[in-house]
Amino acid sequence: MRQTLAEKILSRASGAPARPGQFIEAAPDWTFLIDTSVRVILGHLAKIGLDKLPYPERVAVFYDHYAPADNVANATDHRNGRDFARHQGITRFYDVGTGISHQVVAEKGLVQPGQLAFNTDSHTTTLGGLSCFGTGLGAAEMAYVWATGRIWLRVPQTIRVVLKGQLRPLVDCKDVMLTLLGKLSSRAAIYRAVEFHGDAIQHLPMASRLTLCNMTTEMGAKVAFVPFDNVTQEHYRNLGIDVDGSLGQPDDGATYEKTVELDLGEVVPSVACPHTVDNVRPAQDVKAVPIHQAFLGTCTNGRLEDLRAAAKVMKGRTVAAGVRMIVTPASRDVFNAAMKEGIIADLSDSGCVITTPGCGACCGVHMGLLGDSEVCISSGSRNFLGRMGNPTSSVYVASPATVAASAVVGHVIDPRMLV
Amino acid sequence: MKVSGPALIVGDDINTDVIYPSKYLAVSDRAEQALHAFEGLGADWPAKVKAHPVLIAGWNFGCGSSREQGATAVLAAGVKLVVARSFSRIYMRNCINNGLAVVESDDLVSAAEPDGIVEADLVAGRAKVANRIIRFEPLPQHLIDIIHDGGLLARLKKG
Numbered sequence A: 001m002r003q004t005l006a007e008k009i010l011s012r013a014s015g016a017p018a019r020p021g022q023f024i025e026a027a028p029d030w031t032f033l034i035d036t037s038v039r040v041i042l043g044h045l046a047k048i049g050l051d052k053l054p055y056p057e058r059v060a061v062f063y064d065h066y067a068p069a070d071n072v073a074n075a076t077d078h079r080n081g082r083d084f085a086r087h088q089g090i091t092r093f094y095d096v097g098t099g100i101s102h103q104v105v106a107e108k109g110l111v112q113p114g115q116l117a118f119n120t121d122s123h124t125t126t127l128g129g130l131s132c133f134g135t136g137l138g139a140a141e142m143a144y145v146w147a148t149g150r151i152w153l154r155v156p157q158t159i160r161v162v163l164k165g166q167l168r169p170l171v172d173c174k175d176v177m178l179t180l181l182g183k184l185s186s187r188a189a190i191y192r193a194v195e196f197h198g199d200a201i202q203h204l205p206m207a208s209r210l211t212l213c214n215m216t217t218e219m220g221a222k223v224a225f226v227p228f229d230n231v232t233q234e235h236y237r238n239l240g241i242d243v244d245g246s247l248g249q250p251d252d253g254a255t256y257e258k259t260v261e262l263d264l265g266e267v268v269p270s271v272a273c274p275h276t277v278d279n280v281r282p283a284q285d286v287k288a289v290p291i292h293q294a295f296l297g298t299c300t301n302g303r304l305e306d307l308r309a310a311a312k313v314m315k316g317r318t319v320a321a322g323v324r325m326i327v328t329p330a331s332r333d334v335f336n337a338a339m340k341e342g343i344i345a346d347l348s349d350s351g352c353v354i355t356t357p358g359c360g361a362c363c364g365v366h367m368g369l370l371g372d373s374e375v376c377i378s379s380g381s382r383n384f385l386g387r388m389g390n391p392t393s394s395v396y397v398a399s400p401a402t403v404a405a406s407a408v409v410g411h412v413i414d415p416r417m418l419v
Numbered sequence B: 001m002k003v004s005g006p007a008l009i010v011g012d013d014i015n016t017d018v019i020y021p022s023k024y025l026a027v028s029d030r031a032e033q034a035l036h037a038f039e040g041l042g043a044d045w046p047a048k049v050k051a052h053p054v055l056i057a058g059w060n061f062g063c064g065s066s067r068e069q070g071a072t073a074v075l076a077a078g079v080k081l082v083v084a085r086s087f088s089r090i091y092m093r094n095c096i097n098n099g100l101a102v103v104e105s106d107d108l109v110s111a112a113e114p115d116g117i118v119e120a121d122l123v124a125g126r127a128k129v130a131n132r133i134i135r136f137e138p139l140p141q142h143l144i145d146i147i148h149d150g151g152l153l154a155r156l157k158k159g
């Protein structure tokens, strides 16, 4: 049987050939927890009376959603989580300032191609950039996996997305995903795996691949992959980690539910307008919507390449009067690299506020919240009603270049109009 | 497993930021969580949810964040069954794994009327709405067992 990568990985993890639609039981290689799940999972563990985790070496904990803590309840939560990790012997503990879980996992080479990883966060599909099966879970289920080392799963059908051609200047993979969302809708991949193929892939660096896979969550995907190739190999070589690439590749001739093609040369800077991620329009068609906040960061677009793209657009320009621009590097490594390159200084010179690495303003729990009826343009993944903490505000989702250009002019704009 | 009660109808693409706004993430007490169920749709919604044991939703119900409170708040408010044309996968898992019954059925959603009584037999895959019988694909038995036992952890504890 020739298998897609999702089928192949689930076959290995369950010990039997996995076919789409089948329910299987699998043993995950990794289970990750984010800070917002700490109090919930500790409650569950207390209820089932699990005092010692049988597999602490398969666990990592990340403080990213409210880091540093913004109130006493969250600070106490953080403290309880630290005590818990120490008690359990969880050595992979990434405290305040390390960065967003998905980014840190990629940077540290925590997961490897072909592995099965779960995180109590919906954007775990990001790990598909590393040819790893990553997906999100709720806390009750994570407690169960921690207790038993097992999980029930339905084997997903796989959609093949074939990317051809080359991106034009000031267009990036965020625009690619927004274009696909606009065409296919936010329900296009519910309970499906997505595999990215095509000639264009070989030219896409790891950062772009992580963005592609990250945004498939907004299509409802369970998991997404860029199959292992030279770029993946290079990523692990730079980390000094030996990996078996064949584990991160689907079989030739695997069966796909359907194939979607996109010519990257046709993609233009795009914007998801309030309040759904598939309400997508070319940036040039969004008529000068005034903005109050611009936000550059997140697991979708808070990487070095993203900060660089924004700094390039903003070089020699400043944030418009009445607008604040918040820049939150996805991780400490991103922050440090951006500092060395002078990007942080450039962004600060342009009037941006630089914050602690982490999720920052993305989900409206921690900082950078919006006032009544304010408008934000964000490089994040979601523009749901109330996403940034206020149901009367609106969020537009766009690429780093579009966010930066909009911050400079004070309204939503196609970045190509600036140069 | 049988469930019945009056239906509350919501639309498509209802996300977890709406079902359980992020400002209440620090609330651990489920009874208190229930007071904010669907508050993202308006201040009167938690009371509406409380008065309706059956929730009927459109496409892509529960999309967005993995927050479990999206399921537990609804459950604590007294909802016994969520029917949708389709579910976001994490939300669906959170329901099952916390003991809240789910049915995915386009036909059942189309047939349901606001405040109309829905009587569903989850094992038989059959529901009665407005004097019509609607059939749906039941969940696999092992998932029904999880729901019946009150969730994955309750089942684990039972041994």
Ligand code: SF4
Pocket: A064, A065, A100, A121, A123, A297, A298, A299, A300, A358, A359, A362, A363, A380, A381
């Ligand atoms: S950056 Fe935003 S989307 Fe990513 S994990 Fe954090 S809150 Fe979620």
